[in-house]
Each structure stands twice: as structure tokens, then as C-alpha cells.
Amino acid sequence: MAASGNIPYGKQFIDDDDIGVVVEVLRSEYLTTGPKVLEFEEAVAGFCGVKHAVAVSNGTAALHCAMYAAGVGPGDEVIVPPMTFVATANAVVFQGAVPVFADVDSGTLLIDPSKVEEKINEKTRAIVAVDYAGHPCDYDSLREIARKYNLLLIADACHSLGARYRGKPVGTLADMTIFSFHPVKHITTGEGGMVVTDDDRFADRLKKFRNHGISSDHHQRSRESTWIYEMTDLGFNYRITDLQCGLGLSQLKKLPFFLEKRRELARHYKEVLCRVEGIRVLEVKSHVEHAYHLFVILVDTENVSRESLFRSLRSRGVGVNVHYIPVHLHPFYRNRFGTAEGLCPVAEEAYEKILSLPIFPAMQRDQVDEVVQHLLAEIGVLK
Numbered sequence: 001m002a003a004s005g006n007i008p009y010g011k012q013f014i015d016d017d018d019i020g021v022v023v024e025v026l027r028s029e030y031l032t033t034g035p036k037v038l039e040f041e042e043a044v045a046g047f048c049g050v051k052h053a054v055a056v057s058n059g060t061a062a063l064h065c066a067m068y069a070a071g072v073g074p075g076d077e078v079i080v081p082p083m084t085f086v087a088t089a090n091a092v093v094f095q096g097a098v099p100v101f102a103d104v105d106s107g108t109l110l111i112d113p114s115k116v117e118e119k120i121n122e123k124t125r126a127i128v129a130v131d132y133a134g135h136p137c138d139y140d141s142l143r144e145i146a147r148k149y150n151l152l153l154i155a156d157a158c159h160s161l162g163a164r165y166r167g168k169p170v171g172t173l174a175d176m177t178i179f180s181f182h183p184v185k186h187i188t189t190g191e192g193g194m195v196v197t198d199d200d201r202f203a204d205r206l207k208k209f210r211n212h213g214i215s216s217d218h219h220q221r222s223r224e225s226t227w228i229y230e231m232t233d234l235g236f237n238y239r240i241t242d243l244q245c246g247l248g249l250s251q252l253k254k255l256p257f258f259l260e261k262r263r264e265l266a267r268h269y270k271e272v273l274c275r276v277e278g279i280r281v282l283e284v285k286s287h288v289e290h291a292y293h294l295f296v297i298l299v300d301t302e303n304v305s306r307e308s309l310f311r312s313l314r315s316r317g318v319g320v321n322v323h324y325i326p327v328h329l330h331p332f333y334r335n336r337f338g339t340a341e342g343l344c345p346v347a348e349e350a351y352e353k354i355l356s357l358p359i360f361p362a363m364q365r366d367q368v369d370e371v372v373q374h375l376l377a378e379i380g381v382l383k
């Protein structure tokens with residue numbers, strides 16, 4: 001074990017302001033669906049420069065709401081990348097549709113627009129772009145394809161809150177954009193998620209789906225002094241609480257600082273890693289501002305396998321991780337949809353080499369040095 005203790009791969013940053021806000025909400029009239037929900041939605045919409053934001057209980061629920069709002073249903077296909085968390089594809093399945101996996105680009109591990117176009121047929125309804133690690137996808141190409149084939153473009157931006165593409169903020173690049181506020185993400189509400197959109201109709205459908213498919217909320221009924229409500233569609237209870245949104249508001253104030261810290265740590269990783277033989281970092285396009293949810297390296301050396309590097313770094317107290325097992329290789333997808341090895345060779349090959357190194361706002365520069373020293377000790381070669 002390393003004497004200097006453990007370094008997790010990700011960790012929330014909570015200060016006294018965060019704690020104060022949550023306590024304040026606890027003493028207020030509303031614990032759930034009160035003023036903080038709307039305030040948080042407006043704050044995130046303002047941050048992203050979009051018209052609507054709909055907050056829900058987690059990022060997976062946000063993906064499900066977006067699939068519903070997009071009108072995805074049985075008989076439809078939705079194109080997704082394999083290099084993502086399972087929830088991206090699961091949300092398609094929740095709606096009875098089929099996720100179709102389009103391979104990623106080998107330099108960035110982002111969905112490859114040319115592979116997307118190959119998968120389009122008359123059943124295709126939407127494309128989900130995942131901003132893997134915090135790098136925005138090739139939105140110019142994806143939007144062009146979506147326009148050409150009349151498809152919706154949905155961004156799973158659970159890694160990229162605060163990132164920019166050609167100067168435009170994530171949130172404005174797709175028809176709907178999804179965020180997660182899980183503790184390892186850029187800002188946290190414990191559990192939480194959001195969909196942002198400029199489209200009024202999508203916003204209405206998202207709000208309905210998070211509240212049982214009922215077309216009005218309790219505030220509206222109280223204002224109109226009526227008990228009558230109509231359930232027009234089958235929805236869920238995907239509501240988020242005022243406690244969580246109070247925390248989200250306080251976290252959002254620190255987001256510029258969180259982003260700066262992540263970018264600074266990534267810069268430092270790159271400076272020191274370029275001296276280590278057999279380690280590659282992912283490509284970053286010059287027209288993006290990366291949000292660095294993850295710092296992913298590719299282990300490409302004869303000296304040590306990714307497996308043994310993973311094990312030895314863990315035993316040295318370094319919280320490395322692997323993001324992700326390609327989704328189409330999970331037993332559920334193999335069994336339900338007949339997916340197998342060979343479907344997305346670029347993602348499958350990358351999966352053998354990827355390793356996520358620790359990165360989080362409270363991490364120190366010398367902890368980056370420490371991680372790299374452990375790596376060097378295992379690989380043992382300088383350039």
C-alpha cells in the first residue's frame with residue numbers, strides 16, 4: 001500500500017455553503033417540487049444558454065424522459081455508441097425500441113459520424129451522441145446527418161457539462177441534452193439529472209413524463225383551485241427534490257472553478273505522461289473546450305498489460321477504473337439483441353487498452369505526480 005494513502009478516481013466537492021443550503025431547504029415549507037427545483041432549472045438553462053431545463057431524479061431518468069419526448073417507441077431504432085455507460089442504450093430499450101451500435105473514432109473514442117450514417121434505415125428515429133470523457137462529439141457532422149435523414153439528435157452530456165464546441169456550449173448542440181448530477185460528475189445533487197432543450201413541445205412532454213404522465217402539477221392545480229387532473233400518458237415518478245436542487249444551485253456556483261481545476265490537472269497529466277513510453281492519451285480537437293469528466297489513457301506497451309497495471313495501481317491505492325466495457329458485449333444485449341464481438345471493432349480494441357486515471361476538483365498537482373510515479377514504477381520506461 002502507498003504510504004500517502006488512497007486517491008479515488010473521482011470525488012464530490014462539498015463545502016459549508018452546500019451544507020447550509022440543504023439545511024435551509026430542510027427548514028422550509030417544501031421538501032420536494034418547491035421553488036428550488038424551478039430555480040435550479042432556470043440556473044442550468046441560463047448557464048447553457050437554452051430556453052428550457054427539466055430536472056429529474058437522475059441522469060438515467062433524464063435519458064428515459066428524452067426518449068419518451070422524442071416519441072421513440074416499439075419498432076424504432078436509435079443509434080448509440082458502444083463506448084458509454086449502459087444507461088445510454090438502456091433508455092432506448094425502456095421505450096421498447098432497439099439500440100443500434102455505431103462504432104467510435106479511434107483517436108477520440110467518440111461516435112464516428114460515418115459509422116452512424118451506415119446504420120441508418122427507415123426505422124431509425126434518433127441518434128444519441130455521448131460526449132465521452134467530456135469531449136464534445138463531432139456535432140457539425142452529426143447535425144448534418146440528422147437533418148439529411150430527418151432524425152432527432154440527442155446528446156448524452158453526462159460527461160460534458162461546461163464543455164464547448166466551436167465556442168458553443170454543450171446544451172445548445174442537440175435537440176435535447178442530458179446531464180447527470182451523480183457525485184462523480186461535474187456538479188452533484190446526490191442523485192439527479194436534467195434535460196435541456198430549446199423546444200417548447202419537448203419541454204412539455206418531459207415535464208409530463210417525470211410526473212406520472214399527468215398534464216398539470218400540484219402548483220398549477222392549487223393556483224386554479226381545482227382537484228381535477230388528467231393522466232394522458234403512462235409516465236413515472238422521476239421527480240427531484242427541493243433538497244437536491246438547493247444543493248445543485250450551490251454546486252453550480254462552483255462549476256467554473258471545478259472545470260478550471262479539471263483542466264489544470266489534465267494539462268499536468270499530459271505534461272508528465274508524455275515522458276512515459278507506452279502510454280497514449282486521447283486526442284483533443286482544437287475546436288473544443290474539454291470538460292475532463294474522465295482522464296483516459298491507452299496502455300500500449302509490451303512491458304505490462306492493462307489488467308496487471310489496473311491491479312497493481314489499485315493495490316498502490318490509486319483508484320484507476322475502466323470506462324467502459326462496450327455496451328453491446330454485456331450479456332443482456334447479447335441475449336436480447338444478438339450483439340457480439342466484431343460489431344464495433346474500434347471500441348472493442350480500445351477497451352483492451354483504456355484506463356481512467358483519478359481526476360476531481362480537490363485533487364492536487366502532486367497527486368497527479370504521484371499517480372504517474374506509480375505508473376512509471378510499473379511500466380519502468382522513460383522516453
Ligand SMILES: *Cc1c(COP(=O)(O)O)cnc(C)c1O
Nearest residue numbers: 058059060085087158180181182
Ligand atoms: C452517469 C452517466 C449516466 C447516468 O446517470 P445517472 O445519474 O447515474 O443515472 C448516463 N450516461 C453517461 C454517459 C453517464 O456517465
